Amino acid sequence: MKIPVIDIFAGPGGLGEGFSALLNAEGTRAFDIALSVEKEEAAHQTLTLRSFFRQFEPGTVPEDYYSFVKGEITIQELYRRWPQQASLAKEEAWLATLGDGEDAVPFEEVDSRIKNALKGHKNWLLIGGPPCQAYSIVGRSRRKDSILDEEKDVRVGLYRQYLRILAVHNPAVFVMENVKGLLSAKTKESSVFTKILNDLSDPVKIFPQTGTASPDSSVCPGYRIYSLVEEPASYDLNYNPVYNQKNFVIQAEKYGIPQTRHRVILLGVRKDINFYPGTLKKVDEVAIAQVLHDLPGLRSGLSKQKDNLEAWRTAISGVNLESVFPNAESCLIDEIKYQVKKIREAVAETGTEFLLCDKAEIGYEKEWFTDSRIGGVCNHSARGHMNSDLLRYLFVSSFARVYQRSPKLEDFPVELLPAHKNVKEGIDDKKFADRFRVQLWDKPSKTITSHISKDGHYYIHPDPVQCRSLTVREAARIQTFPDNYFFCGPRTSQFIQVGNAVPPLLANKIARLVLPVFSKLENETALSTGSDPAVTLRETVGV
Incomplete structure (x- = not known):
């Protein structure tokens, strides 16, 4: 069974590409992008085209796709020749603005889209990076006041949409990416990063009445937030509130990406799942x-x-x-x-x-x-x-x-x-x-x-x-x-x-850490239902 993925603030799909490119033992995709959301039209076109590409298993993409890339046919003609796959791609890639602004789609519509895309699956993955310009060091240096004001700049609070989806829909795992400047950003009340970690650890505390959420914390037990580069390093509001925030920064050049890209990437695992995902392995630097x-x-x-x-x-x-x-x-x-x-x-x-x-x-x-x-x-x-x-x-x-x-x-x-x-x-x-x-x-x-x-x-x-x-x-x-x-x-x-994307190869390496979490869940489900756990494990992990 493919693991459903919801990708919000998706951009052209770099993070989703890394996960969807991870194959299981049968050569099919281990993760399935069920819904991706992006507000910029050109990025959404790219996202839709890549979704079309993924409608075909590896090695079976039609020659018409390459004819489009070569400029021999238009994208409209490509979609006309493959209407079923084009329809699925357009359903998956959603052109929409998330958040609280005037242009944002209502929460109810977001929740409905997610529910329909998941098709009843309880254990799934949320990925995405809320727009980061408000947190960037360069962006703050251009403002006279370096204190972030959520009322004046709605981007400061866009992570709340991410948070709300956690509270309402309770995914098993999430991966959230943002700029390194997030670590030093502040509001009048507190450090932005500390606030985000606290909120992500217990999202129902912030959104107790939204959608299907409930004040009862059993609806969403919260998340342990792990570092992907330091072992062991995690943040849990209840038992481990002391942390080194630099542990959550990935220096991409140390992990096989040919650029000195330093980004905050948080891996959250639902607290009812007792599994430590491990860390990325360092490799030699890659020259351009x-x-x-x-x-x-x-x-x-x-x-x-x-x-x-x-x-x-x-x-x-x-x-x-x-x-x-x-x-x-x-x-x-x-x-x-x-x-x-x-x-x-x-x-x-x-x-x-x-x-x-x-x-x-x-x-x-x-x-x-x-x-x-x-x-x-x-x-x-x-x-x-x-x-x-x-x-x-x-x-x-x-x-x-x-x-x-x-x-x-x-x-x-x-x-x-x-x-x-x-x-x-x-x-x-x-x-x-x-x-x-x-x-x-x-x-x-x-x-x-x-x-x-x-x-x-x-x-x-x-x-x-x-x-x-x-x-x-x-x-x-x-x-x-x-x-x-x-x-x-x-x-x-x-x-x-x-420039705005997450490097797909880095995302693919993160996907390899995330997959065993779902393997554990599949194995536990198989045991509880009397299925053969060895078969389930092979199908999910590819062992």
Whole structure:
């Protein structure tokens, strides 16, 4: 039996992808996304398309899906050819706003949708990450008052919708993700994180009369909240209120994700289930070269003039390097000259939504990422940049090759400093001094966030010849999305989707910890009903 999953604040589905990709011994999915909820239209389109993909067991996805990815048919035509699967996908992926705002759907409708999706299953999984901008350190630094006010910013209390669903529907397990800034966020009354832990430990205390909930705590006995990285580490309001909040932060680069993404992820197990899920296992860091080296090289586009290959070459190679870099060390000048010579010979174009190319030969987790049926790369097109930014990108990527680090503003030649009012502040006070950051081939990437949709300055490709920022597919590779995961909507929206997602491979590793909890429940159910527990265990866990 597949374990039902409800995914709220789903984004493009990164967390759900990790769980649904976990297979049992028969090669079928151990977890089934019964309902996913997202309010952004483009992300919802991506979510629906991936739900359509999951209507087929692994290895049986129709060729029409790949025809869509290649741009040979429209998504409407794809759904027309497979009406049953399309209907199921549209039923699963719900475009809706959760919370208390004017645009939010009524609680009763949310409860009805969840109840119908679960089809009577009592033991299921709730996953999701309430919108995190209100908790982010950067977001708070831009406000004069760092104290969060739930009345002024409804995002502060969106976790309450998560909490309400726990109180009403009582899942066996939940997984909740948010930004690291949650740890230092405060309201006028208390630490936000402490309040959230207290509430999640006993959700009925906050929502005693909502829906089918009752003041009787037996309806929802509450949850023990476990760390996924420290053993043993859990939080239970009744018997273990002392905790180290840093135990709930996952540093993704320590667990096989090629970026330094640090996020709070909470694993809650209902208190009537006596099972310790264990922790993630640390592995060696994964450099971005391992996930990017096989992707086709692209040149950047030109954003302020007619774009073609010759104009692009001229914009870079036609510059007098000695005048732009008058005080650069000879080793750096030599590297830049070498790269400019290669640029004069470059023949790459700017890419497209589907780029035909040879079979991918990724150097890491090949079975996870690649799909031989694609025959190319999707969502792989370079952005256009101003001429001045092309020279900055050339400089920072060449600098990194020579000095093995990304330059700060203080390392820039004066001629390349941007004409921003706060540049001097960046040099003198080191504030946002790395606003032009090249990612290093032999290191994990810096965190991929939704800010990548703005300008790409923080996500410069390490190859100077390409002289550009990362593409959506490169960001998706760093976020560990499989290559057959197609992102819908305009490119800006695609970047936002990728940046906001939970890395699916990390979610898959969490799913491996969660699955034994349900195996235990299935085994206990089999014993109580007289079924063969060994058979039940094999079907659920794949042993």
